[in-house]
Amino acid sequence: xxxxxxxxxxxxxxxxxxxxxxxxxxxxxxxxxxxxxxxxxxxxxxxxxxxxxxxxxxxxxxxxxxxxxxxxxxxxxxxxxxxxxxxxxxxxxxxxxxxxxxxxxxxxxxxxxxxxxxxxxxxxxxxxxxxxxxxxxxxxxxxxxxxxxxxxx
Numbered sequence: 001x002x003x004x005x006x007x008x009x010x011x012x013x014x015x016x017x018x019x020x021x022x023x024x025x026x027x028x029x030x031x032x033x034x035x036x037x038x039x040x041x042x043x044x045x046x047x048x049x050x051x052x053x054x055x056x057x058x059x060x061x062x063x064x065x066x067x068x069x070x071x072x073x074x075x076x077x078x079x080x081x082x083x084x085x086x087x088x089x090x091x092x093x094x095x096x097x098x099x100x101x102x103x104x105x106x107x108x109x110x111x112x113x114x115x116x117x118x119x120x121x122x123x124x125x126x127x128x129x130x131x132x133x134x135x136x137x138x139x140x141x142x143x144x145x146x147x148x149x150x151x152x153x
Contacts, residue, residue, distance in 0.1 A: 017056040049076025
């Protein structure tokens with residue numbers, strides 16, 4: 001993907017983690033399903049040379065926590081990170097800087113929710129995401145998994 005910060009004229013190239021649908025079956029009791037992200041990602045800016053390596057950790061079969069993330073942030077041409085980040089991607093992440101300073105990097109629970117601006121379905125092209133996946137989305141909302149699966153195929 002590519003994200004552009006217009007105020008700084010910076011373009012960031014990024015890769016995405018894998019997404020997994022999880023549900024644990026223990027003693028014939030199904031737990032509440034959840035979406036889990038896992039894998040290595042990167043973010044880089046060609047203008048500044050800054051880059052980051054990010055790992056989304058999947059929950060171990062026994063113990064451990066869901067939604068864990070670790071990251072290292074590098075200055076241009078440096079092999080050693082100036083900042084390490086760890087925490088939960090859907091909660092609080094903490095930063096540890098090479099200076100020894102430790103701080104909250106971000107608390108996603110305190111971030112405001114911003115409503116997406118999306119064109120109406122009738123104004124979208126056939127292969128735009130919401131138009132393409134509308135039948136899957138609808139069937140998931142009404143909990144018709146078989147119809148959602150059929151629409152996905």
